[in-house]
Amino acid sequence: MNILKAKLDVKLPHFRLQADINLPSHGVTAIFGPSGSGKTTLLRCLAGLERSPTGCVQLEDEVWQDEQQKIFTPPHQRSIGYVFQDPRLFPHLSVESNLRYGLNRTPKTKRYISWNQVIDLLDLGPLLHRRTHHLSGGEQRRVAIGRAVLASPRLLLMDEPLVGLDMQRKHEIIPLIQQLRDTLHIPIVYVTHAINEVLQLASTLLLMEEGKTVAAGTLSEIFSRLDLDQYLNQDTIGAVIETQIEAHEPEFSLTRIGFNGKHLFIPQQRFPVGHALRVHVLSRDVSIIIGPPPRQTSILNVFEATVVEIGSMSPDCHSVDIKLDVGCPLLARITRKSMASLRLTPGQKVYANIKAVALSHDLLGML
Amino acid sequence: MLSYDDLQALWLTLQLATVTVCVLLIVGTPIAWWLAHSRSKLQTIVEAVVALPLVLPPTVLGFYLLIAMSPQGIIGSPWLQFTDATLSFSFTALVIASTLYSLPFVVQPLQTSFEAVGSMPLETASMLRASPVDAFISVASPLALRGYITATVLGFAHTLGEFGVVLMVGGSIPGKTKVLSISIYDHVETLEYAQAHTLSGGLLLFSFITLLIVYTINRRLPIRVA
Known part of the structure; x- marks a missing residue:
């Protein structure tokens, strides 16, 4: 080694x-x-x-x-x-x-x-x-x-x-x-x-x-660790996923990237198909749905997910970070109010939404 | 224009200044380097000792050196044993005395320029596989070039003009220890003003031209040490 x-x-x-x-x-x-x-x-x-x-x-x-x-x-x-x-x-x-x-x-x-x-x-x-x-x-x-x-x-x-x-x-x-x-x-x-x-x-x-x-x-x-958010800037908390470019859809200016058999649409990239791409999915750009996802939605990227861990909730902060498993770790940030109504518990099956536009180009690392 | 005696004194003086500056650069470099980089408590004491000739009357320095270099003295007696010759009133005695007398004029400019260079270039060199000695030769000393020029000129010029110390340890033996400044003194004492004028004017002109050249080089040097 x-x-x-x-x-x-x-x-x-x-x-x-x-x-x-x-x-x-x-x-x-x-x-x-x-x-x-x-x-x-x-x-x-x-x-x-x-x-x-x-x-x-x-x-x-x-x-x-x-x-x-x-x-x-x-x-x-x-x-x-x-x-x-x-x-x-x-x-x-x-x-x-x-x-x-x-x-x-x-x-x-x-x-x-x-x-x-x-x-x-x-x-x-x-x-x-x-x-x-x-x-x-x-x-x-x-x-x-x-x-x-x-x-x-x-x-x-x-x-x-x-x-x-x-x-x-x-x-x-x-x-x-x-x-x-x-x-x-x-x-x-x-x-x-x-x-x-x-x-x-x-x-x-x-x-x-x-x-x-x-x-x-x-x-x-x-x-993907929830206990380290104090060391990172609040605006940069979110999972890092290693992906590969699978296809381009130039008519919509989109690129499809894949990881662990899942697909994600992001704004079109200039790299060829097969190119490795690291994406940073900010927790504030991921939301959680319970029950079957709506058939008609403008959101492209919806994944089945399991709740893994719930971050610490402090009374003076309005939101809480949730760690999900979508084949790889993913962080979602929801309000404490939503948390109270959704009553999430570890092991629970949910759906995670990622807005395609949330993956800004600046945060895409090239590998 | 110059008498044989005066020419002899001029030649001796130039020899003495050249040898002294060479010795000073060799001895002064490690002292200045140590003073610039050490954090030892001894530093202040060493600095004071090095600066002593600046304030000490030359006759005092000369007096102690005369005693030390006499055949019974702490330098003179081992010298006699090893070389079978007496040290006092010799050219070597003049070199030793001049070295001590001009030490601050060489050590201080070197120390200042080593301090200006700092330890960063040496660290950088060490990260490029240069040993400390290699880094000193290839990086620190070229960066301290101005310090070396200043030290050489000041050391040389100061040795040219010394009088008191030389008179004490060397006497005034023509061709052996009689240097220019002593010749000038002798001429004045015997009222030979013309000869005194020639030698004094020559020294004045020489000193001025040397300093002019040095400052010109210093100003045009493309090295920025900051």
Whole structure:
């Protein structure tokens, strides 16, 4: 099993990080949490830039830190790539020399990523002979990512690499990171506090708050848990479903996607049939019907469902989240008033309605 | 225009300043680096010791060095054992004295520029497989280039002009320890104002041109350390 394991306890002036993680070392793992929750410190400990007085860090069979055995591999020997929040390009070197800095220091036997691959993928060719301070913000990020990747890291740590960029630049760079993941197969640990970056990039999610790791698991697992809604923005609560495009209906501008033998209509997508698509179904866009669904309704997406769990109800909140099973978990948000009249109980058979228009394009992650 | 004696003094002075600056850069770099990056409590004490020659009368420094470098002194006696030569009143004694005397003029600009570079570029380099020494050579020192230029020039110029310390530990032996500033003093004492003018004017012009070149380079340097 490919794993990244760490047990850390670091005291900082205003802050204590206590983390115990056990993550898959492939694909993208997102570390998500509010500012000041210890995400960056965790990343720095993994890299060896910060040293936890007790604890251990291990990637697969390589132990980087084990304080009981007095093992501590210095950062430069860990084969880690690190993309910092600010690009941190070397100002005294040209773009090309920046890109070659790590590459030149990587033994030939350890190189699994080629110069051409990275230059083409990140479209760095036109920038090579420029000076770093003549680059735009987005270009600097691309060079910083390219420089880290060219050192053929076993693990790439990215600390909010898109922070400070405008929406358009973000939309340009996210697909590039997806390509690093899918074409170059670099395992990535990605720190962010933007949930849409998580949805578009990550397969695993680690939630952090106040220096502690709260939960970890696949995106579908974490997003279908009712006990974690306090850590997520209320507007982003809802199940994440991995689907596939089954057919396009251009006459209605719709696309049919399937998961576990079920179908869902969403606004037409530009991807071909068979393309994997991750959808985020917000709980506020799912409603519940008891009894047979009406024959005539404008709602396209109706599913038989079983009530699994009822979220906690607080007297000062008008709504409650319900976890349903439609072949995969689905969250629905109803008012407490509806809850009182429907008297839902776990195990009960109901129907779930998803408004087709509720699946806004912004929340569709590409896989 | 210049007498043989004066030429000899000029040549000796240039030799002394060059050797001293080289020694200072080698000795000063680790001290400045440590001062810029250490969080040790010793730091303040070391900083004060390094800055001491700025305020200490040169004759005081020269006096203690003279005692230390005498054949019975703590530096002079082991020196005598190992090299079979006395240290005081030699060129080596001048280099040692000048190094101590000009230390703050090299350490302080280096420290300032190392602090300006900070630890971020080094961290970045370490994440690109560079060892600490490699990162220092390939990233930190080029980024601190202005500091090195300033340190070299100040160290050189300050050594050119030293008088008190050199007189104390070197005496005034022509061709061996008689440097320019002492020649100027001798000329003035014997009322040879013309020679004193030539040497003084030369030093003045040299100092000014050096500083002008340095500031020009410094301003045009494409490296931004911020």
